[in-house]
Amino acid sequence: MPDSPPRPAARSTRPLDRVGQVFAGHPLRIALALFVLALVVLVLLWDWNWFKRPVERMVEARTGRSLIIGGDLDVDLGRVTTIRADTLRFANASWADEPVMAAADRLELQIELLPLIFRRHVRLPEIRLTRPVFLLETNPDGSAGNWALDLADGGGEPAQIRRLWVDDGRMRYLDTPGDTMIDVRVASRESRREDAAPPIMVEGGGRWTGNRFTLEGVAESPLELQDSEKPYRLDLRARAGATRAHVRGSLVAPLQLRDFDLQFALSGRNLEDLYPLVGVALPDTPPYALDGRLTRDGQTWHYDAFTGKVGQSDLSGSAAVTVGGQRPRFEADLVSKRLDFDDLAGFIGGTPDADGDELDPELVARERALAAKGRIIPDTPYELDKLRAMDADVRLRAQRINAPKLPIDDMDAHLVLDDGVLRLDPLNFGVAGGDIRSTIRMDAREATIRTQLQAQVRRVDLGGLFPDSTLASQAVGKIGGDFKLAATGNSVAAMLGGADGEVAVGMGAGRVSNLLVEVAGLDIYEALKYLIGKDQQIPIRCAFAEFEVENGEMTSRAMALDTTDTIIIGEGTISLADERLDLRLRPRPKDRSFLALRTPLTIGGTFASPSFRPDMARLGLRGAVALALGSIAPPAALLATLELGGGEDSDCGGQYAK
DSSP states (O other): OOOOOOOOOOOOOSHHHHHHHHHTTOHHHHHHHHHHHHHHHHHHHOOGGGGHHHHHHHHHHHHSSOEEEOSOEEEEOSSEEEEEEEEEEEEOOTTOSSSEEEEEEEEEEEEEHHHHHHHOOOEESOEEEESOEEEEEBOTTSSOBTTOOOOOOOOSOOOEEOOEEEESEEEEEEETTTTEEEEEEEEEOOOSSTTSOOOEEEEEEEEETTEEEEEEEEEOOGGGGGOTTSOEEEEEEEEETTEEEEEEEEEEOTTTTEEEEEEEEEEESOGGGGHHHHSOOOOOOSOEEEEEEEEEETTEEEEEEEEEEETTEEEEEEEEEEOSSSSOEEEEEEEESSEEGGGGGGGGTOOOOOOTTTSOHHHHHHHHHHHHTTOOSOOOOOOHHHHHHOEEEEEEEESSEEOTTSOEEEEEEEEEEETTEEEEEEEEEEETTEEEEEEEEEEOSSSSOEEEEEEEEEEEETGGGOTTOHHHHTOBOEEEEEEEEEEEOSSHHHHHHTOEEEEEEEEOSEEEEHHHHHHHTTBHHHHHHHHHSOOOEEEEEEEEEEEEEETTEEEEEEEEEEESSEEEEEEEEEETTTTEEEEEEEEEESSOBSSBOOOOEEEEEBSSSEEEEEOHHHHHHHHHHHHHHHHHOGGGGGGGGOBOOOOOOOOOOGGGGO
């Protein structure tokens, strides 16, 4: 039989045999299969944590500080790739006490791959931070902050971040030289506009120049600072004790506090409380509330176009504080349309007027202590460190003054403080149609303040000095005077208590109520005559009082009030140290009068409680004579009260009326 053709080999039915048959004799297929297999194995076994150390080394190379990724590192690849890193720690500056500057439980950021690959543009649609903690602090001498990083040049454009979300964050700011610590909680909230970055809620407090305060409010996302053409908006409220501040507006570079335009409302119980907060020494005041525009130009902070109230006084104007020099310099131009005179008491160490619950309790206690001593001249010492701590140039003009007990119309004051020397030049008051022009110089460069006062009183209406008195308001005349005092002491009471100099006051021709003069002289008949009938006015020839002041004791050189009816001669002392009066007025009539009980009138007591009493010894002697004569013949008693006149005219003080 012929040989049969050979049969084809039987095909294997096992899978591995089939694979081997497919790749048999095809090395390229084998390589491709191995690559795919390796890729599958790599994807299944891939761990992004392998890149933690390279990332940490790259950040340290760029910033000079270490970064530690203590948790997992994960990446979701895509056109917009998401990178997540847990338990992050970024090192602080080498000079800082605390080792960590920034930390977060989780950082999640999105990055667009195509711009990064083809154009090297870093675009981050969103960054999310979970429980981040940031510590910002200045170095020990205050010249730099730990946020200043010496970044190595990486080339390309800076990263563009579109959205930042902070969940339960915390930020601390430390300024050791300035004794300042701010510790606030921060958290993002949804923006009202879809195209805007989420704003940041702020709440916390801390210590500002050693004073405790609280802070709350809202600020736009820090990402808004990327656009230099767009203002960064904020609305924050702070409170330190009784002092409150409300800041709203815009600024650039918050850490440098420059290029901003803010509306700044400030209120509190006492402007003096601002000294430890801002370093500007201001006098004690009643409660205040001001609102104005706050800007900064280099080293000068401006508070412009502010309006408000201090106590019962309205106040407006502009102020500026310049820092960076040997001492801060405070400048202000202030105007009050209606100034309550009691609100100025703090300038001389007194207590301003205010409702009890509103006034600073320390001022209330000070006033009560002064009243308990029976004194009215403020004895609160000036604080020398404040007078030396700053320079100042302040102008205050009051268009109208409310002073029910004083006939003051207006005021113009210019205060200059330079290296511990304070000058009030001028310090002018409009008084009863005239004016008081004065200059004061206080040298606080030594342990005890040396003060010089010069004042001139010109053309003050006699009647205007007593607006609430019907009799006195009918008086007519112009009063003038000169005051020259030199003193040492650290309070107004101490200055006046040791003052040296001279005081002179005079009046020229005028008119005064005859009833007022007769009552002053205890001329019963004449007083009854004018009380029963119509009061008349009699001419005043002149009036004059001149005192020598030595060590706080005012001793009269000459005192006289000369009318066509009576001349009153005075003498005595006034103690500025003890606040006591010891003056005697002796009336000498120029006409005859029955029922006259004219005796010397003694003015005594204290400034707080003066007393006016006749010379009881002489008055008693006249009464005894009248009784004796009356026992003989009743009409004869009138002989003891008969005044035969004899007073002479006196020339005095007319030059002061000019």
